[in-house]
Amino acid sequence: MACQVSGGSGSYNEVWHFKEPFRAAIIKVMRLRERMRPYVDRIYEEASSDGHPLMRMLAYEFPDDAEAAGVEDEYCFGSKYLLKPVTAANASALPVYLPRLAAGEEWRYYFNHSLLATGFRGGKTVQVAFALDEFPLFERISTHHTARAPLRRLKSDDDEGGKIKGHAYGAVAGGATTVVPSLLILGTLSNLYLLQLSRGIQLRDKGQLPLWTAQLFIAVSAFRCAFPNRYRGSVVLRDSWLSSIFLTRALATVSEVSWISQLAFVASDLNSKLAAREQAAWIDGAAVLMVLLVVMSQATVWFAVLLDQPNVMFYEEAYWAGIFVLNTLANGHVYRHQPQTLAWISLCFGAVYLPWQLGLHLPAMRTASAGKTGILSAVPFEFAAGLRRALTLRRPSTAAAAWGGTVGALWMICYWVVMPFWLLFVAQSYSSEASSARATLKNDDEGPIFGTKMVPGLEPSLG
Amino acid sequence: MIRNATEAGVEIMVSPYFNFISANATGYAQALADGVLATSGDSESGPAQGIGQTAMYDVFTPAARARMMKSVVSAAGSYGAVGVHNWWLDCQEPCQSPGMSTAIWGGKAAMPHAAVGAAYPHLLAEATRGAMTNGTVMLGRSAWAGTQRFGAAVWSGDTDSSWLALRQQVRAGLNAQMSGITYWTSDIGGYAGGGGGPQGKGFDHNIHSKAFLQLLTRWFQVCCWLCGAVRALHACAVACADCSSIVWRVLPSVPVARPQAADAAARGLPGLRRFRIVQRSLAL
Numbered sequence: 001m002a003c004q005v006s007g008g009s010g011s012y013n014e015v016w017h018f019k020e021p022f023r024a025a026i027i028k029v030m031r032l033r034e035r036m037r038p039y040v041d042r043i044y045e046e047a048s049s050d051g052h053p054l055m056r057m058l059a060y061e062f063p064d065d066a067e068a069a070g071v072e073d074e075y076c077f078g079s080k081y082l083l084k085p086v087t088a089a090n091a092s093a094l095p096v097y098l099p100r101l102a103a104g105e106e107w108r109y110y111f112n113h114s115l116l117a118t119g120f121r122g123g124k125t126v127q128v129a130f131a132l133d134e135f136p137l138f139e140r141i142s143t144h145h146t147a148r149a150p151l152r153r154l155k156s157d158d159d160e161g162g163k164i165k166g167h168a169y170g171a172v173a174g175g176a177t178t179v180v181p182s183l184l185i186l187g188t189l190s191n192l193y194l195l196q197l198s199r200g201i202q203l204r205d206k207g208q209l210p211l212w213t214a215q216l217f218i219a220v221s222a223f224r225c226a227f228p229n230r231y232r233g234s235v236v237l238r239d240s241w242l243s244s245i246f247l248t249r250a251l252a253t254v255s256e257v258s259w260i261s262q263l264a265f266v267a268s269d270l271n272s273k274l275a276a277r278e279q280a281a282w283i284d285g286a287a288v289l290m291v292l293l294v295v296m297s298q299a300t301v302w303f304a305v306l307l308d309q310p311n312v313m314f315y316e317e318a319y320w321a322g323i324f325v326l327n328t329l330a331n332g333h334v335y336r337h338q339p340q341t342l343a344w345i346s347l348c349f350g351a352v353y354l355p356w357q358l359g360l361h362l363p364a365m366r367t368a369s370a371g372k373t374g375i376l377s378a379v380p381f382e383f384a385a386g387l388r389r390a391l392t393l394r395r396p397s398t399a400a401a402a403w404g405g406t407v408g409a410l411w412m413i414c415y416w417v418v419m420p421f422w423l424l425f426v427a428q429s430y431s432s433e434a435s436s437a438r439a440t441l442k443n444d445d446e447g448p449i450f451g452t453k454m455v456p457g458l459e460p461s462l463g
Numbered sequence: 464m465i466r467n468a469t470e471a472g473v474e475i476m477v478s479p480y481f482n483f484i485s486a487n488a489t490g491y492a493q494a495l496a497d498g499v500l501a502t503s504g505d506s507e508s509g510p511a512q513g514i515g516q517t518a519m520y521d522v523f524t525p526a527a528r529a530r531m532m533k534s535v536v537s538a539a540g541s542y543g544a545v546g547v548h549n550w551w552l553d554c555q556e557p558c559q560s561p562g563m564s565t566a567i568w569g570g571k572a573a574m575p576h577a578a579v580g581a582a583y584p585h586l587l588a589e590a591t592r593g594a595m596t597n598g599t600v601m602l603g604r605s606a607w608a609g610t611q612r613f614g615a616a617v618w619s620g621d622t623d624s625s626w627l628a629l630r631q632q633v634r635a636g637l638n639a640q641m642s643g644i645t646y647w648t649s650d651i652g653g654y655a656g657g658g659g660g661p662q663g664k665g666f667d668h669n670i671h672s673k674a675f676l677q678l679l680t681r682w683f684q685v686c687c688w689l690c691g692a693v694r695a696l697h698a699c700a701v702a703c704a705d706c707s708s709i710v711w712r713v714l715p716s717v718p719v720a721r722p723q724a725a726d727a728a729a730r731g732l733p734g735l736r737r738f739r740i741v742q743r744s745l746a747l
Contacts, residue, residue, distance in 0.1 A: 054645060087629045087681065089678070
């Protein structure tokens with residue numbers, strides 16, 4: 001259906017006549033429009049039945065927002081989308097004022113969901129950078145009704161039957177559902193069992209720290225298995241205040257500091273039990289540094305959660321990598337001079353964790369967070385709002401994607417179900433029972449029961 | 464062809480000129496004698512000139528309305544019979560040239576002549592009420608508050624291909640929509656090329672020019688979120704000497720809420736809404 005103009009010269013108006021990258025950008029927006037058909041239908045009905053215009057100045061949608069009243073170069077298309085048209089050549093960034101939303105709603109940048117942090121309610125001007133095939137387009141998303149409605153595809157505009165306002169849009173792409181978060185309740189049971197076991201451990205002089213840290217970690221793991229959540233997207237399994245990000249994070253801070261304290265203690269202790277000439281002074285320093293790093297990681301994750309800066313989690317993960325580099329080096333030193341189970345477990349953990357963390361996880365986070373606006377989201381720091389969100393925002397979901405897919409499932413199972421066994425094992429190694437077992441071992445030259453696995457010949461070096 | 468298009472989800476729109484009568488038409492002399500043709504405001508000597516050798520009906524004159532109605536009903540019947548229900552009302556604006564106003568029934572009418580943009584779609588809606596059960600989509604170049612109830616959309620006419628014109632589209636569209644004219648649209652990429660029209664420097668519709676393609680891309684992006692009713696790519700390429708044809712209509716079956724449009728104005732008075740907002744804005 002090309003244009004046939006009189007004279008036969010022809011006219012090139014079809015989209016395939018345009019060269020790249022313009023053609024792709026135009027096709028992209030045409031597809032966008034196609035997907036919006038049901039939405040456009042609905043706002044037509046609104047126009048017909050209630051007289052609402054399709055294009056609305058901001059003051060129409062946000063009559064109580066004083067700043068919105070003065071905005072002339074943005075508008076809403078229906079109530080769900082806010083657009084700032086790009087009307088200048090070679091524009092690549094624009095400031096966009098996003099009016100203040102009511103509680104239970106949030107803004108989302110259509111083309112890059114990580115630009116705005118979860119729960120961002122506007123009332124601020126944000127800077128938006130865009131390529132040719134993007135433009136400042138924001139979705140107004142309701143978080144109110146997600147407790148009852150399953151998460152839907154974020155970009156789906158075809159939630160037919162839904163109302164324009166108060167529609168339910170989830171945070172994370174849906175698709176397959178997962179039973180893993182529900183099955184984690186078994187982890188609660190196993191952790192409670194471990195907690196019960198830990199009560200039977202008889203302390204000896206230095207065993208208090210390993211035991212208490214293990215018990216804290218196990219108790220928190222039991223809780224997290226019962227009320228699992230994910231910070232990014234505020235995804236929860238159970239819609240209860242016990243699932244709140246704030247509570248989980250507070251408990252996790254305790255358990256993570258506990259865990260690393262235990263590891264640091266073990267590394268330092270094992271080193272001290274080496275023969276004097278084999279002891280490495282740096283291991284004590286590394287142990288202190290490990291605790292310091294875990295404290296820094298907690299500060300970082302609280303910063304990310306409360307100030308709406310999910311991309312900063314990268315640093316938290318980097319600190320964790322640092323912790324386990326140190327732990328692996330320290331235990332490597334110990335194991336080299338005196339092979340034993342505790343050091344061996346730490347080495348195994350490092351062998352699995354470090355390649356993944358350093359080779360895959362951190363680079364992937366770097367890529368994901370290194371948006372055009374840098375690692376900090378284009379959101380002003382709002383502590384009170386962040387606190388409120390951490391306390392109250394919950395998006396119940398059983399969507400696999402919302403829970404991080406296979407990797408997320410493995411992470412939850414390993415961290416909350418398997419890891420507690422390790423901590424309890426460490427605690428038991430420092431129990432008087434293990435101590436007496438070691439004493440027995442010394443006398444009878446039998447194999448190890450708990451803790452230190454001794455190789456004949458090295459035994460005398462034990463302190 | 465119409466059937467193929469319908470099956471593909473595309474509706475055909477025809478562009479009748481019911482508001483004109485050719486000087487060569489058999490009824491022209493009678494129309495002239497009956498005084499149903501609009502005259503130019505500054506001359507009593509002859510009818511206002513339309514396109515080519517045509518005169519323009521005075522849409523406010525009952526006799527003219529009756530004649531137009533007759534041809535509309537006839538056309539609606541024959542077009543409707545083959546499945547075409549939509550009118551593209553080009554050149555329905557009352558002024559045919561700058562400085563010329565149309566004298567209408569009852570005398571010179573500088574004031575109400577803008578109402579031609581409402582009266583003409585109204586006439587078509589009345590005429591086609593019976594003939595077109597699906598209702599009618601009308602795309603015109605002028606509109607007035609209330610024309611949305613006839614399913615009449617308006618587009619901003621032959622704009623420049625320029626960034627300034629694109630900026631103007633946003634403001635014009637917003638003003639039209641906030642005034643209750645719901646169905647508003649714009650030629651994507653602009654219409655008139657020109658090296659430097661009154662609205663700013665244009666790009667000549669040179670599809671090999673990256674500057675023009677960038678403008679076109681941004682215009683597409685704006686129109687995706689701006690033009691509710693109809694969106695047209697009305698631009699012609701550089702080789703096109705007379706940019707006179709809509710060549711391709713983007714997503715032509717975009718829902719125009721035809722059944723709803725019919726009762727829109729019966730229930731809604733969007734203007735009232737506007738006043739509330741103005742009050743609020745002033746209070747701020």
